[in-house]
Amino acid sequence: MTTFLGDEEIRRLAAEHGTPLLVLDCETVRRQVRLLRAALPKVDFYYAVKALPHPAVLRTMQQQGVGFDLASSGEIEQVRRFYVNPRNTIHTHPIKKRNDIRDSLRFGCTTFVVDNRDELSKFVEFRHRVGLLLRVSFPNPDATVDLSRKFGCAPAETLDLLRVARQLGLHVKGLSFHVGSQSRTASMHAHAVHECARIIREYNRDGDTPLSTLDIGGGFPVDYCGTMPDIDAFCAPIREALTSLGGDIHVIAEPGRYLVAPAAISITSVMGKARRCDRPWYYLDDGVYGAYSGRIFDHANYPIRSLRPGPAVSSVLAGPTCDSIDIVHDDIALPALEIGDLVIGEMMGAYTISTSTEFNSLERCRVVVLHEDLTSDSVAHIA
Amino acid sequence: MTRVWSETLYDAYGQHFNTDKILFESKTEHQHLLIFQNARFGRVMALDGVVQTTERDEFIYHEMLAHVPILAHGNARRVLIVGGGDGGMLREVCRHRSVESVTQVEIDQAVIDMALRYLPQHSAGAYDDPRAHIVIGDGIDFVRQTDLRFDVIISDSTDPVGPGEVLFSDSFYANAKRCLNPGGVLVTQNGVAFMQLDEARETAAKLSRLFQDWHFYSAAVPTYVGGVMAFAWASDNPELRRQPLTMIEQRFAAAAIKTRYYNPAIHQAAFALPQYLLDALAEETGK
Numbered sequence: 001m002t003t004f005l006g007d008e009e010i011r012r013l014a015a016e017h018g019t020p021l022l023v024l025d026c027e028t029v030r031r032q033v034r035l036l037r038a039a040l041p042k043v044d045f046y047y048a049v050k051a052l053p054h055p056a057v058l059r060t061m062q063q064q065g066v067g068f069d070l071a072s073s074g075e076i077e078q079v080r081r082f083y084v085n086p087r088n089t090i091h092t093h094p095i096k097k098r099n100d101i102r103d104s105l106r107f108g109c110t111t112f113v114v115d116n117r118d119e120l121s122k123f124v125e126f127r128h129r130v131g132l133l134l135r136v137s138f139p140n141p142d143a144t145v146d147l148s149r150k151f152g153c154a155p156a157e158t159l160d161l162l163r164v165a166r167q168l169g170l171h172v173k174g175l176s177f178h179v180g181s182q183s184r185t186a187s188m189h190a191h192a193v194h195e196c197a198r199i200i201r202e203y204n205r206d207g208d209t210p211l212s213t214l215d216i217g218g219g220f221p222v223d224y225c226g227t228m229p230d231i232d233a234f235c236a237p238i239r240e241a242l243t244s245l246g247g248d249i250h251v252i253a254e255p256g257r258y259l260v261a262p263a264a265i266s267i268t269s270v271m272g273k274a275r276r277c278d279r280p281w282y283y284l285d286d287g288v289y290g291a292y293s294g295r296i297f298d299h300a301n302y303p304i305r306s307l308r309p310g311p312a313v314s315s316v317l318a319g320p321t322c323d324s325i326d327i328v329h330d331d332i333a334l335p336a337l338e339i340g341d342l343v344i345g346e347m348m349g350a351y352t353i354s355t356s357t358e359f360n361s362l363e364r365c366r367v368v369v370l371h372e373d374l375t376s377d378s379v380a381h382i383a
Numbered sequence: 384m385t386r387v388w389s390e391t392l393y394d395a396y397g398q399h400f401n402t403d404k405i406l407f408e409s410k411t412e413h414q415h416l417l418i419f420q421n422a423r424f425g426r427v428m429a430l431d432g433v434v435q436t437t438e439r440d441e442f443i444y445h446e447m448l449a450h451v452p453i454l455a456h457g458n459a460r461r462v463l464i465v466g467g468g469d470g471g472m473l474r475e476v477c478r479h480r481s482v483e484s485v486t487q488v489e490i491d492q493a494v495i496d497m498a499l500r501y502l503p504q505h506s507a508g509a510y511d512d513p514r515a516h517i518v519i520g521d522g523i524d525f526v527r528q529t530d531l532r533f534d535v536i537i538s539d540s541t542d543p544v545g546p547g548e549v550l551f552s553d554s555f556y557a558n559a560k561r562c563l564n565p566g567g568v569l570v571t572q573n574g575v576a577f578m579q580l581d582e583a584r585e586t587a588a589k590l591s592r593l594f595q596d597w598h599f600y601s602a603a604v605p606t607y608v609g610g611v612m613a614f615a616w617a618s619d620n621p622e623l624r625r626q627p628l629t630m631i632e633q634r635f636a637a638a639a640i641k642t643r644y645y646n647p648a649i650h651q652a653a654f655a656l657p658q659y660l661l662d663a664l665a666e667e668t669g670k
Contacts, residue, residue, distance in 0.1 A: 080410070080415075085389065086391050086432060087389055087391065102544055102545075102548075105391075105544045106414070106415070106431040106432070106544060106545055107391075107415075107431075107432070108391030108431070108432035109391075110391055110393065110394035111394060125581070126544070127581070128393065128578055128579055128580075128581065129392065129393055129394060129544070130394050131394035131395055171394065171395060173394075173395075
């Protein structure tokens with residue numbers, strides 16, 4: 001059962017728009033924003049646009065007063081169309097070309113993340129215009145997606161880098177970290193907050209330009225397979241850890257997955273079937289090169305079901321391309337399906353169509369948007 | 384509720400404008416352009432999040448960047464304006480009857496079109512002046528390619544983070560020099576020195592390698608926030624910026640121009656620079 005859509009409605013949308021289809025529900029986005037705000041009441045959110053840069057999502061975030069975490073010039077162009085106040089954006093890619101910095105400044109985003117000396121030196125020529133966040137690495141073996149291997153400086157070198165920045169005349173206004181995605185507990189978040197609080201206290205003791213911001217990243221988990229705690233329970237250790245920061249530290253976060261994952265479902269059709277090694281194979285009209293790309297890139301295990309009742313047996317779901325890697329699920333309990341049956345992927349808002357391709361010259365799935373608020377004034381800022 | 388527009392020139396500091404009405408907004412091929420109405424400054428034009436000009440205080444900038452070099456030169460017949468799409472600089476240059484020809488090279492036709500429509504008092508008819516020749520193109524290409532020569536070149540550019548970047552390059556300054564008649568002068572907008580000291584330093588380093596005489600002069604423009612705006616000055620005639628006050632007064636009287644900021648005493652005093660700027664320039668150039 002899809003939380004925002006009944007089975008009859010799913011059939012109706014599939015009949016009306018055809019498949020493959022992604023159904024995006026803005027009311028679910030609004031609910032996720034409310035839930036995360038309740039779980040982290042003193043934290044300002046910057047939506048990680050990369051998770052799902054769909055216009056309806058960006059507009060909804062804007063209406064909800066959520067800022068934007070941008071990581072490329074293309075993402076800047078995406079949000080610019082919605083009159084986003086550049087002051088409510090941060091550029092979080094730790095490694096940038098000179099033109100990425102210029103594009104961001106011309107848009108009006110002046111906050112950047114860095115994590116090493118070479119990156120600091122790129123900002124010297126822009127030093128009077130920018131405020132920097134230094135990204136600290138906290139490796140997290142518990143995370144499905146560990147983001148501390150590719151980016152971030154070691155906690156032990158943080159104070160040195162802060163001093164280098166100061167010598168270069170750069171304003172580092174805070175620290176950031178990203179402990180990775182889909183952890184079962186927030187113990188690593190809490191550990192990172194405590195460590196950053198310690199570094200901030202130490203640096204601020206003798207600094208006339210104190211650190212004033214802590215960016216606690218993202219990684220707030222969603223429940224793909226029924227094993228995750230709810231968000232309020234998950235965030236309890238983070239709330240507790242944040243009390244170790246001084247009250248004048250501005251805390252921000254970059255949620256992506258949590259805000260959009262439950263807000264979309266994929267509707268595909270069985271377009272062929274076979275029996276191989278004594279198991280039924282069903283060929284869908286979308287696969288890992290399309291909306292199910294997160295099966296590969298995001299290591300996500302979406303809840304998948306059919307609308308047909310009946311006894312379930314171990315089956316294989318394959319995608320429509322010619323590539324043998326294009327397997328959506330290689331062992332899923334399904335009733336015997338017929339060609340034309342609908343297969344529903346749940347929780348498919350985050351890192352799904354944002355990483356899909358047009359391999360085999362197959363068109364990307366269409367997107368249908370539900371419950372978008374088109375009445376409120378979306379021009380919250382004059383860009 | 385009143386909408387607020389925030390300038391995004393700096394991360395840690397900035398100015399806000401209440402916007403009474405959005406008159407125009409577009410993302411052109413070259414830049415993001417916004418024109419709105421503000422109760423205190425009249426119509427305000429911003430490019431890429433940075434205030435370019437306002438109806439109420441534009442006269443300070445345009446008078447100082449036009450009249451200082453023209454009256455210091457004393458016999459400026461041919462003038463080149465690079466940038467200046469709002470038309471204010473053209474207006475001030477055209478007020479000198481002694482000027483025979485003004486060429487303006489603007490990269491973005493949309494800026495001229497929108498300024499004509501929404502900031503008509505900036506050009507005040509100057510685009511119809513028969514002495515005005517408008518070229519749509521990149522200023523750097525123009526000074527590289529043109530055979531024309533000028534007595535005064537005025538670079539009325541955007542901030543270096545933007546399409547104006549090349550107008551702060553060695554190549555632009557060298558080619559501008561090439562386009563100057565003997566004894567001519569180049570002036571450029573060079574940012575607010577207190578906030579953007581690096582820009583003044585870098586320009587000084589480049590000009591000092593090319594021109595016998597270089598310096599800066601200044602004026603306080605309210606919406607270029609953070610202190611006085613610096614204008615770069617470069618010429619192979621060191622006398623131009625050391626003209627006696629009486630001579631400037633005579634030329635100003637002969638020009639019969641009514642101004643609101645410029646006067647001969649301001650002209651002379653504008654070349655006196657704050658010590659922090661002099662120190663930074665000396666450190667950069669050994670001057």
